[in-house]
Amino acid sequence: MNWLLTAALCIVLVEVALRLPFLPPLRRLQRSSSRALGIVRARHVSDHWKEKAMAIHARRTFLFSAKIGLLLALVFGLAAGLVLALDRLSAGFGDFLIGPVGLAFSLIAATAYVLLRRRVVHG
Template identity: 35%
Template sequence: MIYLTVCLLCILGVELFIRLPFRRYIVALGHVSKKSVRVVTSSGISDHWKEKALQRYSRDMALASLRIGFLLVVMGLLIGIAAYLCDLLLPSGGSILEFISSGSGISVAIIVSCVYVFVRNKLGAP
């Protein structure tokens, strides 16, 4: 029963990751990083303007990183709450959170998540 619950929690986690706007912030972080590298390597921009631009780019990268971190915390909290509720409602003989934290639980979670993403992509789910 604990394996089935972990599988369902993994599917929930994958769907949350897909549905939350991670991609938008990761792409934004990549764009700002490329712009900052372009500014640093440019010989036509004075050091004064490089300092001004890099301050802005640093701020933008920090905000995008914080947003990604916030989304990860929200996702972790939602999965943690779901696991806690499953512990309360389902008599599985052990704590799901303890199992997920163990080496075998992490292995099961990785395998189930990868298989789910592969099957989801093959079926052409949006």
């Protein structure tokens, strides 16, 4: 029973993670970081303006990182809640899941589901 519950949990969490808006803040974080690096490397920009620009990029980096962190916290919170609920359905599920066999199986199940999903969606 634990094997089936683990596979179902992996499918649910993969679907949730794929539907959450991770890409926009990740792209904006990468863009802001690239711009900040470009400003630091620019020889024609004075230290005074570099300092002002870096403060802006530091704020943006923090905000985008916080958004990503909140999305991850949402996924992990959902996972914890589901594990607690499934542990009531099948005693010992949580222990199975955090054991080496459960961790390995969940990694394999989630990866297999992502690959299968990609093949079905993209033909």
